[in-house]
Amino acid sequence: MGKPTVHDIAEEAGVSLATVDRVLNERPGVRTMTAQRVHSAIDKLGYVRDVHAANLARGRQYRFAFVLPEGQSQFLKALREAIDEAGVGLRLERVALDTIEVPLNDSVGMIRGLEALQDQGIDGLAIMANETPVVRDMIAHMKESGIAVVTLVTDQPNAERDHFVGIDNVAAGRTAGVLMGRFLGGRYGRVMVVVNSTHARDMVQRRLGFDAVINEQFPNLHTLPSLEGHDEQERTATVIAQALANQDNIVGLYCAGAGTRGVTQVIAEQGLAERIVVIGHELTIHARQALKDGLLDVVITQNVGHLVRSATRVLRAKCDGRDIIASQERIRIEIVLRENLP
Amino acid sequence: MGKPTVHDIAEEAGVSLATVDRVLNERPGVRTMTAQRVHSAIDKLGYVRDVHAANLARGRQYRFAFVLPEGQSQFLKALREAIDEAGVGLRLERVALDTIEVPLNDSVGMIRGLEALQDQGIDGLAIMANETPVVRDMIAHMKESGIAVVTLVTDQPNAERDHFVGIDNVAAGRTAGVLMGRFLGGRYGRVMVVVNSTHARDMVQRRLGFDAVINEQFPNLHTLPSLEGHDEQERTATVIAQALANQDNIVGLYCAGAGTRGVTQVIAEQGLAERIVVIGHELTIHARQALKDGLLDVVITQNVGHLVRSATRVLRAKCDGRDIIASQERIRIEIVLRENLP
DNA sequence: AGAAAATTGATTGACGTACCTCAAAACTCC
């Protein structure tokens, strides 16, 4: 009464094992009629192929590559570490993970990097990159040559990716908005918003969500135009310090980008922790420390471990032609306070 | 250059396959000296046994059982659904999940239920139950007969369980405390606390964390003695209504237990949504709706899907004698607002 | 009808491990 095997469906369909195998692996030389008989036997018995036995037999290795932008940000570092850590455990599962880093705004370098990948015979790709035509074409090209592609952290909704692994950034911005409004408890004032770049899709979305909530629910607050930090600590610190000097009655600061370090630096230097509600993104080690020190009130984050594992699960499912369990692959918007620091 | 196999370690150790097999599966009849040679060959080559091939060979089935308290609460319902859902996907992994329900405060019934399990030849157990001597002895008994045991949702720190799958309830209470304090933005008043039962360990811990934060950080607030709802909507609604009538200046309500429905019922009836900050636990369908309707400000929750998958991963690792990846098995305290509702 | 082509069956050997048997070799102990 165990699970049905190929033998059982061969018997049920009244064909030989060889034929069942041909049908299952879509090899030629089977009449449509016969194939149909096999398929209905599969349905009737509820056969599902034993992926592990199959992989064992064919000596299959899944080769997945993570394509990340070059950069020293703590978020990227944590992401790379998560990839390495996941890679260790996945070796037992016949999955090999590679990481390649491509220059952020250098399309030629990116194309070169990805072409190298293709020659290596990669099975799947998780790509984190800004939305550009070059990337979009690259994804289309990869898909054409049978490589599964997921976008990571930043989506490319117009590209033919199989799946997006990351959070809904509008919702993340909205979440930041409510927390900002509620933590300020009715106080009147202005809220500064810092982004990495006003062009990046995720920054735009977070800002959108943030402003929407503030405008809808907190008429006592006024959001200022975005400041650009460009992912650099010094630059972020400078623009913030400048803005603080020029504006009065700043009660909140939302750092929608990853460069929280520059923010906390200014907050610490000017001793603003008590007076200003500060909300940042991505739970890096610096953000953790800042939370503990009270320099940061809230961090909105996505778990890098989940990102990596979800991406590999999705890629594997796509390679095997299986469906994914959507509920399992939804990346949560995590709200971290000092009190629930994991 | 592939992964080393048993053949490779046989050669490296200068012994036969049979001997390697005896060592790996701890079968008798191998001199300590020889076993040592095999072990050092394993270390040297970095051999890791292919679990899937092994399971295939021995036709292994992992049989795990979830032991849940009887009850109709939405949380339990969601947990049961998560178990069923996970069970479907896990069939391919040779894991069979069962759920059994035992009467909450009936030790005899519980023992009977668990004894039935033992006879069925179960490999692992995930148990959610109040901390009692009966349960503790049961766990010890199970462990003795070689069954892996994890506690679920509620820990039994004095029992010899292999692992606890659930959140840190003190931290959860603290999280509720900060959110309560900050959402109230300096207002003065009293905060009501509702629990299922003042005896349950997790309720005590949440209450502890909640009070600690309020006392440390929010002198403007005063927490009232716990009200008991006993997991019943009507009863919860009654005690809250009563307390509201007897106390003035209630500004917050923390429902540490799962019976959020009774709370939202009263809030809706008396139109208190705007005046009182309400924080509850567990994101059931009712809690979702209440968040959307603004009857609930925050829900602190643990993802039931994660709970179930983590429990099965841990049990499987224990059965295989593998280590778990601690970071992957830490269940997050999730903060859910209307804006980041998943 | 006969030849050519397409389809199907039967069989075999992997993959990496478990588990069993039987015989050979190596150790005890007196």
Added chain:
DNA sequence: GGAGTTTTGAGGTACGTCAATCAATTTTCT
């Protein structure tokens, strides 16, 4: 040094699937 015991080796079968070969059968076409 011989009997007894313990340890080791050699070999086979199985798990569920893939992949390949070669022969046998059926279909298609002329």
